[in-house]
Each structure stands twice: as C-alpha cells, then as structure tokens.
Amino acid sequence: LNFNKAEFVRSAGVQRDFIRDGLPQFAFAGRSNVGKSSVINRLVGRKNLAYVGASPGKTTQVNYFLIDRRAYLVDLPGYGYAKVSQAEKERWAKLMETYFQQEADRITAGVLIVDIRHKPTANDLTMHDWFRQTGCPEIVVANKLDKLKKSQVEPAMTLIRETLELTERDLLIPFSAEKGDGRDELIRHLTAACGG
Ligand code: GDP
Numbered sequence: 001l002n003f004n005k006a007e008f009v010r011s012a013g014v015q016r017d018f019i020r021d022g023l024p025q026f027a028f029a030g031r032s033n034v035g036k037s038s039v040i041n042r043l044v045g046r047k048n049l050a051y052v053g054a055s056p057g058k059t060t061q062v063n064y065f066l067i068d069r070r071a072y073l074v075d076l077p078g079y080g081y082a083k084v085s086q087a088e089k090e091r092w093a094k095l096m097e098t099y100f101q102q103e104a105d106r107i108t109a110g111v112l113i114v115d116i117r118h119k120p121t122a123n124d125l126t127m128h129d130w131f132r133q134t135g136c137p138e139i140v141v142a143n144k145l146d147k148l149k150k151s152q153v154e155p156a157m158t159l160i161r162e163t164l165e166l167t168e169r170d171l172l173i174p175f176s177a178e179k180g181d182g183r184d185e186l187i188r189h190l191t192a193a194c195g196g
Contacts (some may be wrong), residue, residue, distance in 0.1 A: 001068050001070060001190065002068040003046045003067055006046070006065050006073070007066050008064075008065055008139060011061040011062065011063050013060065015102055018050070019176040020103075023066075023070065023071055023072055024071040024109075024193070025071065025074050025103075025106050026074060026107075026111060027074045027076055027109075027111065027131075028040060028075050029110065029113065029131070030113030030124075031078055031123055031129045032081035034144075035113065035143045036050070036075065036078060037051055038050075039143055040073060041175065043183060043186065049065065050063070050065070052056065057114075060091045060092050061095075062074060062076055062095065066111065071108070074107075076099065077092055077095065079096075079159060080123040082123060090167065094152070096167070100130050100133070100134065104133070105134075107131075107134050107136045109136055109137050109138070109189070109190060109193040110134065110136050110137070110138040111132035111138075111190075112127055112128055112131060113140075114140060114160060115144055116144050117148060117156065119160075120164055122133065125164065128164050137169040138171070140166065142172060142174050142175060143175045143176070143177055144176065144177075144178070145181050146176040146179045152182070153174060157172060157174065173186055
C-alpha cells in the first residue's frame with residue numbers, strides 16, 4: 001500500500017456521510033494534541049494533509065483519506081481536550097457512538113495513538129475498549145518517542161502495555177511523527193491487515 005499516494009476525500013459529521021464503498025478502512029483515534037495529525041502526515045509523507053495545530057477538539061468530524069485508491073485512513077475526532085464545551089463533548093460522544101455502532105464491521109484495523117511519555121488516560125482506555133468491541137485488530141502507536149531518553153523507553157512501553165492490558169501479541173509501536181521512527185512498521189502492519 002503506497003501511503004505517499006493519499007488524498008482527502010470527505011469529512012463526515014453525520015451518519016449519512018460515512019463512506020461505505022467496501023474498501024478497507026483504518027480508523028485512527030487519539031486524544032487531542034497526542035500528535036494524531038502529525039502521525040498521519042508522517043505516514044503519507046506530507047506536511048499538511050491532516051491539519052496540524054487546529055485548535056484542539058474544535059473539529060467534531062470524521063475525516064476520510066483515500067490511500068493508494070485501495071483503502072481509507074479514517075481520522076476520528078480527537079478527545080479529552082479540557083477546554084471543549086459541554087455541547088462539543090456531547091457532539092463528539094454522539095458521533096463516536098454512531099460510528100462504532102454503525103461502522104464497526106467496516107473497520108479493518110484500529111490505530112490508537114497514545115503519548116509515550118504518559119500513562120494512557122481514562123479516555124484512551126475507553127477508546128481502546130471500543131476498538132476491542134469491534135473485534136478488529138488494533139495497533140497502539142506510542143508517539144513522541146523523540147521526547148524520551150533511551151533509558152526511559154522500556155519503562156514507558158511497559159506502563160502503556162500494563163495500563164491497556166496488552167498481551168505480548170498485541171501490537172505496540174514506538175513512534176516519532178517528528179523523526180519518522182515506527183513509520184515503516186506501522187505501514188507494514190496496516191498493509192498486512194488489508195491483505196497486502
Ligand atoms: P493532534 O491534536 O493529535 O492532531 O496533534 P498534532 O499533530 O497537532 O500535534 C500536537 C503537537 O505535538 C504539535 O505541536 C506537534 O508538533 C507535536 N508533535 C506531534 N508528534 C510529535 C512527535 O513525534 N514528537 C514531538 N517532539 N512532537 C510531536
């Protein structure tokens with residue numbers, strides 16, 4: 001799957017705008033500011049495909065990007081930003097509930113992005129549960145690797161594994177959207193998830 005061939009297709013704020021054309025879909029989730037846009041931009045080799053630095057939580061939309069005309073990268077709206085209004089939080093919850101209820105069968109793989117420096121939050125755990133309930137393979141990406149010293153990486157990865165109750169077989173990839181670490185590994189797993 002050539003991730004350098006990527007194009008924005010559509011934003012969906014309501015169910016009728018979800019894409020259901022049968023192509024594989026990779027759903028990307030993470031709390032606001034974790035670097036989800038940066039990870040997506042790194043994957044596709046572009047600076048600005050997923051908008052980086054938009055005020056966190058403001059865009060309660062599911063964004064679809066077509067990869068190599070063969071699969072969709074689905075950018076789910078970020079969560080957990082403290083300054084978001086109650087109305088915005090409710091809009092987010094409703095959209096996600098609809099997405100996970102209606103689209104679960106279409107999710108080929110879930111990508112949960114967490115911050116390698118921190119213990120996953122309660123919201124991360126909720127999202128992790130939602131992915132598990134769909135039954136799709138899940139890949140956890142531990143972003144901002146470049147912010148840790150080498151000696152800090154192993155304990156950080158262990159904390160994430162334990163908090164999310166990952167087994168040895170569950171995929172946890174140390175990643176740096178800034179430097180590019182983990183890109184090839186993530187692309188390999190996503191490509192495998194949709195059959196090569
Ligand atoms: P989003 O809200 O999850 O889409 O997060 P963004 O992609 O907008 O990133 C939030 C902030 O984290 C920005 O200032 C990015 O430059 C920074 N950032 C994202 N990924 C990394 C990374 O791997 N390393 C470092 N050092 N900074 C990162």
